[in-house]
Amino acid sequence: MNAQRLIAYLPPAAILALPFFMPNYYQHLAVQIVIWSLVYTSWSLMGRFRLTSLGHGAFLGVGAYVPTLLWNNWSVSPWLGIPVAMALAVTLALVVGYPCFRLKVVGHYFALVTLALGQVVLLVIVAARDVTGGSLGMTPRIVGHSWYALQLPDKSEFYAVALAAWLIGIAVWFRVDRGMERAALEAIGEDEDAAAAIGIDVLREKLKITALSTALTALGGALYAQYLMYLNPDIMSGVGVSFQIVFASIAGGMYSALGPTVGAAFTIGLNEGLRVLFGTHFIGAANTIYGALLVVFIIFMPRGIVGLFETLRTRTRTPPPSGAPDTQPAE
Amino acid sequence: MDIYLLEAIINGLLLGGVLALLSLGLNLIFGVIDVVWIVYAEIVMSAMYAVYWLHNYYGWPLFLAFAAAIMIAALIGVLVHVLVIEPILGSAPINQLLATGGLLFFLQSLATLLFGTEFRNLGVRLPVLELAGLYISFSRLIAFVVALIGAVILYLFLARTYLGTAIRAISQDREIMGLMGVNERSVYVITSAIGGGLAGLAACLLVLQYDVHPFIGLTFGPITFMICVLGGLGNMIGGFIAAFIMSQIIAIGGFFFSAEIAEVLAFVFFIVMILIRPQGILGKK
Numbered sequence: 001m002n003a004q005r006l007i008a009y010l011p012p013a014a015i016l017a018l019p020f021f022m023p024n025y026y027q028h029l030a031v032q033i034v035i036w037s038l039v040y041t042s043w044s045l046m047g048r049f050r051l052t053s054l055g056h057g058a059f060l061g062v063g064a065y066v067p068t069l070l071w072n073n074w075s076v077s078p079w080l081g082i083p084v085a086m087a088l089a090v091t092l093a094l095v096v097g098y099p100c101f102r103l104k105v106v107g108h109y110f111a112l113v114t115l116a117l118g119q120v121v122l123l124v125i126v127a128a129r130d131v132t133g134g135s136l137g138m139t140p141r142i143v144g145h146s147w148y149a150l151q152l153p154d155k156s157e158f159y160a161v162a163l164a165a166w167l168i169g170i171a172v173w174f175r176v177d178r179g180m181e182r183a184a185l186e187a188i189g190e191d192e193d194a195a196a197a198i199g200i201d202v203l204r205e206k207l208k209i210t211a212l213s214t215a216l217t218a219l220g221g222a223l224y225a226q227y228l229m230y231l232n233p234d235i236m237s238g239v240g241v242s243f244q245i246v247f248a249s250i251a252g253g254m255y256s257a258l259g260p261t262v263g264a265a266f267t268i269g270l271n272e273g274l275r276v277l278f279g280t281h282f283i284g285a286a287n288t289i290y291g292a293l294l295v296v297f298i299i300f301m302p303r304g305i306v307g308l309f310e311t312l313r314t315r316t317r318t319p320p321p322s323g324a325p326d327t328q329p330a331e
Numbered sequence: 332m333d334i335y336l337l338e339a340i341i342n343g344l345l346l347g348g349v350l351a352l353l354s355l356g357l358n359l360i361f362g363v364i365d366v367v368w369i370v371y372a373e374i375v376m377s378a379m380y381a382v383y384w385l386h387n388y389y390g391w392p393l394f395l396a397f398a399a400a401i402m403i404a405a406l407i408g409v410l411v412h413v414l415v416i417e418p419i420l421g422s423a424p425i426n427q428l429l430a431t432g433g434l435l436f437f438l439q440s441l442a443t444l445l446f447g448t449e450f451r452n453l454g455v456r457l458p459v460l461e462l463a464g465l466y467i468s469f470s471r472l473i474a475f476v477v478a479l480i481g482a483v484i485l486y487l488f489l490a491r492t493y494l495g496t497a498i499r500a501i502s503q504d505r506e507i508m509g510l511m512g513v514n515e516r517s518v519y520v521i522t523s524a525i526g527g528g529l530a531g532l533a534a535c536l537l538v539l540q541y542d543v544h545p546f547i548g549l550t551f552g553p554i555t556f557m558i559c560v561l562g563g564l565g566n567m568i569g570g571f572i573a574a575f576i577m578s579q580i581i582a583i584g585g586f587f588f589s590a591e592i593a594e595v596l597a598f599v600f601f602i603v604m605i606l607i608r609p610q611g612i613l614g615k616k
Contacts, residue, residue: 052425099606108367108428112556113605116598119553123598127591239549243432250429284443284545291437298430299418 016163020156027155029272033264034162035224038169040249040260042216045176046209047246047254050106050189055114056245058121059089059214061237063221065125065132068140068231071149073131078150082222089218090211092121101206104192115239122238137232140225150226162223166261169216173257176209185209217245247294253304262306336586338465343582344575345468348475351574352536353551354558355481355567356408356529362565363502363522365424366416370431372552373438374411374527378404378534379543380442383451393455401531408527409520417519435548442545450542457539474536481532485525486567498522502565554594557601563611572612577601 019030043056066088067081076084096117099105105113125132132138143149152158176182184205187195196202225231234240244267252263267290274286301308357371368374378400385396415430457469489495501508501518509515541547558577562569577597584593604612 050423050425052429096602103606103609105605105609108424109560109605109609111425111428112367112560113602115553116557116601120595120598120602123591123595127589127595239553240546243435246429247433247436282444283448284440287436287440288444291433291435291440294433294436295415295430298426298433299415302426 019159024155027159029268031155031159031162031227033261033268034159034166035220035227036248036264036268037261038162038166038223039217039220039245040252040264041166041169041173041257042213042220043245044249044254044260045173045213045216047249049185049209051206051210052107052111052246053114053213054111054239054242054246055116055118055121056214056217057118057237057239057242058114059093059217060221060224060241060245061121061125061233062089062092063218064225064231064236066218067222068138068225069131072138072141077148078222078226079148082150082219085222086215086218089214092117093210093214094207097207097210098203101203106192115242118237118239118242122233125233125237132231132233135233137230137235139230142229151229152226158227162227165219165223168219170257170261172212172216176212177257181205181209247290249304250302251290251294251297251304253306253308253310255303256306256310259304259306263304266305334464336583338467339582339586340579341465341467342471343579345471345475346582347575347578348478349471349533349536349540350551350554350558350578351571352474352478352481352529353533353555354562354570354574355478355485356526356533357555358559358562358565358567358570359485359522359529360526361559363498364412364416364519365502365505365564366431367424367428367556368411368431368526369428369552369556370411370434370438371526371530372548372555373435374404374407374530375534375537375551376442376543376545376548377407377438378531379538379541379547380446380451381531382535382538383453383543386453386455387451397535400534401528404531404534405524405528408523408525408530411527412519412523416523417516439545439548446545448545450544452542453538455539468540470536470539473539477532477536481529482567482571485529489567494518494521554597557598561601561604561611566611569612576612 019027022030039056039060043053046053063082063085066085067076067078070076070081070084071078096113100110100113126134129135140149140151143151145151145153150161152161176185184195184200187198187200188202188205192202221236225236228235248263248267249260250263251266252261253259270290271286274282274289278285297304303310353372353375357368360366360368360371381400381403382393382396385391385399386393391399411431411434415434416427419426419430457473460467460469460472487495489499497508497513497518498521500511501513501515505515508518537551554577558573559570561577562571562573577600580597580600581590581593584596588596
């Protein structure tokens with residue numbers, strides 16, 4: 001790595017390091033942004049290839065509940081519990097995904113199957129109220145500061161953990177983006193039969209990306225539960241969260257590495273900003289604006305906030321001659 | 332037979348009426364415009380609020396409030412089509428679904444902003460009928476009857492009128508109808524108005540049974556989508572049968588297990604069915 005590249009990495013590294021030196025409240029926001037960024041990035045791994053899941057709340061829920069249940073009942077450390085949760089989330093995804101992909105359930109049918117899956121997990125969590133506390137939620141057994149139990153009341157320590165997880169997510173994103181998988185999955189997204197005809201193993205590619213996406217989502221769910229130290233089916237699972245994941249990713253830009261992260265920062269920032277501005281007088285104001293923006297995004301700039309900036313940058317750098325190439329993905 | 336089981340089955344039948352009514356409008360939109368209005372349940376929610384405010388706050392007679400709510404829902408339907416669907420009618424169906432999803436956030440949050448998160452009750456209590464030792468909810472019975480009448484009227488409209496024929500034709504082939512001299516745009520707008528109006532009708536009956544709050548759409552939205560797909564998109568009769576199958580699974584499952592497990596069974600049934608028969612119970616391949 002030469003010096004010039006090293007310098008190019010400095011500003012982003014500085015931004016990521018900034019929360020370590022900030023007051024508590026900002027650290028709290030930073031942790032939330034980083035955890036949700038991981039979840040949104042994971043969703044985008046599938047979403048960008050037109051595998052639109054409206055049920056990622058299911059995997060978030062598995063990720064959140066399994067380590068806590070293992071910890072509370074059998075004192076299994078989350079360091080072991082989280083991998084177990086990720087494995088379970090992947091298993092669940094593959095059990096539903098395999099027949100779906102095999103039978104070519106795509107587009108809005110796929111979206112509705114995943115929506116149903118999200119509901120199933122939510123309702124199972126509520127129904128198993130003897131162990132999960134149902135709608136009232138549950139708390140991991142508190143032992144104070146402990147790396148073994150992944151209970152870190154010090155926000156900067158937790159930020160470090162969350163940041164590491166987020167970096168893994170971004171690394172996976174780049175690995176997919178630069179690998180052959182991307183070309184294969186884009187071809188599948190355009191036309192499954194044609195992709196199969198040129199020798200792409202459609203089923204395998206889809207299952208692979210689904211496994212990656214759901215495992216990382218479960219990781220995000222686990223971290224969120226460990227951070228809040230409180231689990232509730234409505235926060236961790238269900239339609240509301242599933243939609244939140246989809247829309248924040250789209251708002252940020254699901255076709256770019258940092259798009260989902262920008263989406264997380266944007267939505268959390270908007271929410272907090274309006275809350276600080278208006279106090280509790282206008283509950284729902286942030287989401288009203290956000291909802292209206294979403295509709296505008298999806299209609300006019302499906303590549304999201306980051307996509308918009310990318311478009312602007314390429315336009316200013318190389319002024320296109322007549323008939324500017326359309327940078328929007330062709331539908 | 333166990334009398335409680337019989338009661339569960341009858342209540343399931345009546346719940347089926349409510350679900351069938353809910354899925355009617357969505358099914359029409361689904362079938363004709365080939366768009367999933369994820370926001371559909373939130374249009375129902377808006378109409379429920381309209382009834383509540385007009386009746387309880389402004390003191391309108393109930394039936395006038397119902398009529399106004401249906402009109403408002405129809406107007407929202409038209410707006411959804413003109414403002415959101417039309418600009419992206421040519422793009423992938425999933426984008427249209429997502430755009431109406433943004434609208435879902437908008438309506439939900441707007442309701443929170445305007446009305447707060449309290450549960451609001453219309454305060455109209457309908458009697459519970461007792462029939463040979465069975466207790467039957469009168470409001471559900473009305474919903475059941477209205478769903479049947481609504482379905483028959485919609486069927487006659489689609490089968491017997493010129494406009495209905497145009498709507499059916501456009502659902503079969505979008506491109507050709509333009510060439511045949513049918514104004515596609517006005518057919519879509521009218522269909523959206525009817526779809527919205529049916530959401531309003533469902534709202535009038537739901538508001539008699541349930542409290543209104545901004546998130547009520549999330550409780551019965553998913554099951555409504557499942558029913559439409561299960562019945563075969565745009566297939567009214569299929570949707571009707573699907574509504575009753577789902578409601579029986581919920582009712583009988585609720586009798587033997589718990590309410591949540593019953594819904595889990597319904598959703599699992601949906602997932603399995605969409606894999607076996609993606610075209611729906613009565614849909615043609």
